Amino acid sequence: MHPAPSVIIFTTFSGLGFGLLFWLGIGMPAPTGWLAFVYFVLAYLGAVGGLLASTFHLGHPERALKAFSQWKTSWLSREGICAVATLLIMALYGAGLVFFGTAIKPLGWLGAIGALLTVFTTSMIYAQLKTVPRWKHWTTPALFLLLSLAGGALLSGNVGIALPLLVLAGALQAVAWVHGDGRFLASGTTMKSATGLGDIGEVRAFEPPHTGTNYLMREFIHEVGRKHALQLRIIALGLGFVLPVLVLLLLTFNLVVAVIAVLSHVAGVLTLRWLFFAQAEHVVGLYYGKR
Amino acid sequence: MTELPASTAKKLGLVIDLDTCVGCHACVVSCKGWNTENYGAPLSDQNAYSGAASGTFLNRVHSYEVQPPILKDEPAPAAQLIHFPKSCLHCDDAPCVTVCPTGASYKRSEDGIVLVNEQDCIGCGLCAWACPYGARELDAKEGVMKKCTLCVDRIYNENLPEEDRQPACVRTCPSNARHFGDLADPESDVSILVAERGGFDLMPEQGTKPTNKYLPPRPKDVEPEYDILAPYLAPVASEGKGFVNWLDKALSALPGGAK
Numbered sequence: 001m002h003p004a005p006s007v008i009i010f011t012t013f014s015g016l017g018f019g020l021l022f023w024l025g026i027g028m029p030a031p032t033g034w035l036a037f038v039y040f041v042l043a044y045l046g047a048v049g050g051l052l053a054s055t056f057h058l059g060h061p062e063r064a065l066k067a068f069s070q071w072k073t074s075w076l077s078r079e080g081i082c083a084v085a086t087l088l089i090m091a092l093y094g095a096g097l098v099f100f101g102t103a104i105k106p107l108g109w110l111g112a113i114g115a116l117l118t119v120f121t122t123s124m125i126y127a128q129l130k131t132v133p134r135w136k137h138w139t140t141p142a143l144f145l146l147l148s149l150a151g152g153a154l155l156s157g158n159v160g161i162a163l164p165l166l167v168l169a170g171a172l173q174a175v176a177w178v179h180g181d182g183r184f185l186a187s188g189t190t191m192k193s194a195t196g197l198g199d200i201g202e203v204r205a206f207e208p209p210h211t212g213t214n215y216l217m218r219e220f221i222h223e224v225g226r227k228h229a230l231q232l233r234i235i236a237l238g239l240g241f242v243l244p245v246l247v248l249l250l251l252t253f254n255l256v257v258a259v260i261a262v263l264s265h266v267a268g269v270l271t272l273r274w275l276f277f278a279q280a281e282h283v284v285g286l287y288y289g290k291r
Numbered sequence: 292m293t294e295l296p297a298s299t300a301k302k303l304g305l306v307i308d309l310d311t312c313v314g315c316h317a318c319v320v321s322c323k324g325w326n327t328e329n330y331g332a333p334l335s336d337q338n339a340y341s342g343a344a345s346g347t348f349l350n351r352v353h354s355y356e357v358q359p360p361i362l363k364d365e366p367a368p369a370a371q372l373i374h375f376p377k378s379c380l381h382c383d384d385a386p387c388v389t390v391c392p393t394g395a396s397y398k399r400s401e402d403g404i405v406l407v408n409e410q411d412c413i414g415c416g417l418c419a420w421a422c423p424y425g426a427r428e429l430d431a432k433e434g435v436m437k438k439c440t441l442c443v444d445r446i447y448n449e450n451l452p453e454e455d456r457q458p459a460c461v462r463t464c465p466s467n468a469r470h471f472g473d474l475a476d477p478e479s480d481v482s483i484l485v486a487e488r489g490g491f492d493l494m495p496e497q498g499t500k501p502t503n504k505y506l507p508p509r510p511k512d513v514e515p516e517y518d519i520l521a522p523y524l525a526p527v528a529s530e531g532k533g534f535v536n537w538l539d540k541a542l543s544a545l546p547g548g549a550k
């Protein structure tokens with residue numbers, strides 16, 4: 001799949017933003033006044049900024065409201081509803097903290113559940129796709145949730161919780177990569193099944209339908225860039241998990257240490273999100289003899 | 292609504308004959324011609340007169356080379372070149388419809404045609420991600436999803452003469468490789484064709500239950516020995532003489548030498 005920057009930025013930052021909203025929602029921490037304001041601005045920058053970035057790849061962003069209508073079948077529609085509902089609820093909860101110094105606990109809990117649901121629905125947009133075997137697996141939602149919780153814990157200063165979550169997320173990411181590598185083959189979709197010609201003999205793409213490229217090839221076939229996948233995986237694990245954990249464990253915690261850990265984690269998640277798209281192979285590539 | 296109809300009264304679709312398709316791309320051109328002028332937004336091209344042309348098509352023709360297995364002790368069978376037209380298969384269990392967040396993508400309960408309501412489409416592209424066949428293309432200029440309409444504006448169009456009430460690609464095909472009809476009716480011409488020729492689904496394991504069927508290429512004839520004079524020609528120099536003969540034998544005697 002084409003690793004579009006808008007979608008990579010969207011999934012990374014909205015994941016972090018909603019993760020932070022989750023921890024704020026359950027009152028860990030429950031700051032008031034200006035400090036609460038800073039926390040909520042940070043969370044909304046991530047969540048709303050991510051959502052806005054995702055509208056950049058729409059052909060008709062002005063019709064985005066229509067996307068709330070098909071919650072019965074569409075994970076994308078469900079995601080939109082969850083995101084907006086969560087942002088509204090948490091805005092009320094945040095207003096309580098910032099202006100009145102009170103935590104309206106039921107609202108916070110509702111918002112926390114909404115934040116998790118938002119991240120889950122985002123992940124299901126990918127995990128539902130049978131056409132991309134690497135994504136169609138329980139590790140996709142599990143990883144999105146774990147990354148969001150870990151990143152949120154890091155941002156909210158819950159170091160004791162962030163540490164085990166980071167280790168867990170890193171381990172699950174490694175599992176997802178290794179298992180994901182074999183899933184295209186295991187899906188059983190091949191050039192033979194795509195063309196139905198396998199009974200005659202070995203099928204080879206002889207000529208594509210056109211001399212140039214097209215939407216399908218641009219969107220779904222991304223063979224270049226995969227060659228450095230192993231190095232990028234190591235970089236992603238190092239920046240996303242190993243470095244933040246080491247920094248938090250070995251240095252005495254202060255703002256600078258926290259910022260280093262967060263920046264490193266974000267860079268790592270951006271890298272692994274790039275890989276999430278760049279390494280995902282869509283079955284349509286088979287018609288072009290590519291993956 | 293992007294819920295799929297529980298069942299459709301008809302299953303209109305295409306049957307594509309991989310045996311007779313000659314790969315002329317006439318269906319590609321007629322499809323683009325009809326559909327850029329009629330239902331919905333036109334099918335745009337980008338950099339049409341440069342070396343990097345690209346554009347929106349609802350129907351494309353691939354070509355595959357298939358090499359039958361080479362058996363020991365038999366002359367290698369010739370590879371076959373098979374042209375492979377591909378447009379939307381109007382799937383019964385269309386994943387492209389259920390993923391759509393706006394309801395723009397839908398399947399008609401009366402005839403099973405899968406369409407996009409372009410006024411509602413936000414151009415998110417998710418339906419194209421969900422289609423295993425590459426049957427949907429987001430138009431780069433219009434920002435809406437384009438796909439085969441089964442020429443819904445021809446097949447019911449009473450302003451057209453009767454013989455033209457068929458999809459443009461079917462009407463235009465010079466080798467009759469594309470057939471249109473109701474695949475829910477076992478008595479229809481297309482259903483009979485599918486039954487007789489062993490029509491098959493593309494990627495059945497994806498569970499989309501495509502309406503369109505493909506007919507396999509027929510087995511190739513075995514070429515007869517047609518040079519009637521060949522048996523009467525005496526072989527030239529079956530036994531060599533002198534130095535050349537000695538050299539031939541000597542080289543053959545070397546390890547790996549040809550006999």
Ligand code: SF4
Nearest residue numbers: 379380381382387422
């Ligand atoms: S071929 Fe693709 S676009 Fe057409 S109905 Fe099937 S899944 Fe949808």
Ligand code: SF4
Nearest residue numbers: 391412413415416418
């Ligand atoms: S591109 Fe249009 S038709 Fe396709 S899923 Fe998005 S809104 Fe629906």
Ligand code: SF4
Nearest residue numbers: 322378439441458460
């Ligand atoms: S049925 Fe019409 S829209 Fe579909 S491929 Fe044929 S010509 Fe194109």
